Every structure is written in C-alpha cells, then in structure tokens.
Amino acid sequence: MTTALLLMDLQNTILERYGPASGDFLDRVVAAQERAEQAGLLVVLVRVKFAPGRPEISPRNKMFAAARSMSVGADDRGSEPHDRLLRGKGEVVVTKKRVSAFAGSDLEVILRSHDVTELVLGGISTGGVVLSTVREAADRDYALTVLEDLCLDADEEVHRVLTQKVFPRQAEVIASADWRP
Template identity: 50%
Template sequence: MTRALLVMDVQEAVVARYPDPEYLPRLAEAIAAARAGGVPVVYVTVGFRDGAPEVSGDNRMFGRLRGMPARPNPIHPDVAPLDGDVVVVKRRVSAFTGSDLEVVLRAQGVRELVLTGIATSGVVLSTLREAADRDFVVTVLADGCLDNDPEVHRVLTEKVFPAQATVTTVAAWAASLTSAEGSPLT
C-alpha cells in the first residue's frame, strides 16, 4: 500500500509557540526515514490570502486575521522541504479543508497517511478524523506530534486516536520501513 508522511503546520511561527527542543530533531528523523524508505513527504501549511477573504469574522480561531495582510510563515528550516516535496496550503485546521491534499494523494495512489505535526489537538486530530472518514489508513507518530498540553496529547494518542489509527513512535515507524533483508517497504 502506498503511503505518505504528512508534516503538518511545522511553520516557524507555530514552532515558536510550542517550545520543545527535542521535537524538531525527532521530526527530522521521521522525515529522513521516510525519504530513505521511498515514502513521499507532503508538507501541509496553513495560510490565507491578503485580507483573509476565505475566513469568516465568526471563525473563533482564524477570524482575527480577516482584513489583515498575508504574512509569510515558512516551514521551519530544520525540517524544510526538499526540491520535489509537495507543499499543500490549507485554509482551516484539518489538512483537507480548503486544500488540494486529497487530489495530490489520490494522484499518487496514496492510501495510507502517516501523521505528524503541531498541534496534536488541532491539525493532527482534525486531519485524522477527516482522513478516516475518507477511508485512508492512518498511522500517527505520537512523538512526531506536539501539543502545549501534555495531558491532552497523552489522552489523544493513548485513548482517542487508537479508535481510528495505528499509533506508534518515530523510532518504531522508521524501523518498520526496512525489512530484515534491508529492502524498503512502501
């Protein structure tokens, strides 16, 4: 089954709000393992046009951006895309909402999504739910996700996510990409 690693909302301004010096190196390990295993890496960012016309003033999360000029918010350089990596821009919390993510995935024959990103209670939760509803097979790299509330992260990864996804660690997932003979499994 063809899979893709999704690296979601790991933009400089987002990373700055979630201080964890061990997070980016772990995420970089997952990205390196995916590339070594032939698994496509798809970056998902959140962004809006000048004035954020795609956001209602009633939207509690993004409504304050209405009327504001667009600001660059690049992917953190420690985990930046390489040439050929796909970058998808979304307009809401889920990686699917307001983006062409599903078109990109279906065009590449991707049926399994491996989720990472910031925040566990935001983009990861929303994307997992929507991906499951769209019949993707989902894996969540628990330590490849980050949330400001460790208890919320724990409850989601240990109690909520397992109902719709396989939950594992970066190290275990990376090890699973290579069989005992050393050939990639994709």
C-alpha cells in the first residue's frame, strides 16, 4: 500500500484567521510532514485558488460566494501554502476549485501516477475540506487516516462530532504523534 500525506487548505489567508492558535497547530503539521518526508511518502499541499475575477464561483454557491467580492488578487500570497510547508523536499502543490481536494484539481491523476492507495489527511477546516475529502476519498476506495490534531475548525463542536463520530465510519482517526508513516 502506497501512502500520501494530504495537507489541505493550509494557506496563508486561512491560517491567519486562526491567529496565535495556528502556531502550535502548524508545529504539529510540520512535524508530521517531516516524518512523511523521511519515510519517502508523497506530500501533497492542497490549496483553493481562483482565476482573476473568480469566474469559477457561482453566486448560488453559499460557501464561495463571499470570495467573489474579496479584494485580494488571484495570484496573491494569501492563496499560497504557508512558507513552513513549502520545504522543497518534493511536496506537490495541487489547486482545487471547490471544497473537496478532488474537486476541480488534478489530485486523482497525481495519486494514480504514484500508485497511492492510502491517504493521511489534515487541514482546515474539519467541517469543510476534511469532511468533503474524507467522503469523496472513501467513495474512491482509498484507505483513510485522519490526523485529528492536524484538523482545525472554527466550531469546536463540529470538529469533535466529525472526528469522534462521523470520520471513524470511513477512516482511522488518530493523533499525529501516534501516526507512524
């Protein structure tokens, strides 16, 4: 079984929303990324990014409609993965256009080209990209592990319910310190 570590939506603009709390979180993410690199695993950094003018966003899309009026440009630093994750150690950056890491991206092609059958997931938010990617990856028959402490959500109750009650139906849910690549 070939494994890939997916670190999702850990880009500058999103991490800034969590303020100082993102410091310890980012330390754990980097530690897991280092372990994955040392084990020779594929590390995929997934980001959400739109073209100038955001033509991909429908006004009917409640989640992304607010992004249509944002003043930041499509090529600004805010959409880039955090600098601590861009380590130059073979990580791949995938750009998506919707909530799931698979939606509007070339993730599936990359995973197939590396014969990946198992995904280890972390990201912001638990109720957004992590939930959508767990569901879609399970439907695509990937073996799944969610690193519970590498997921953040603005709503702690949503995070708790998903990691303790929903995700275990389709994934192993563990702390990042317990993950052995």
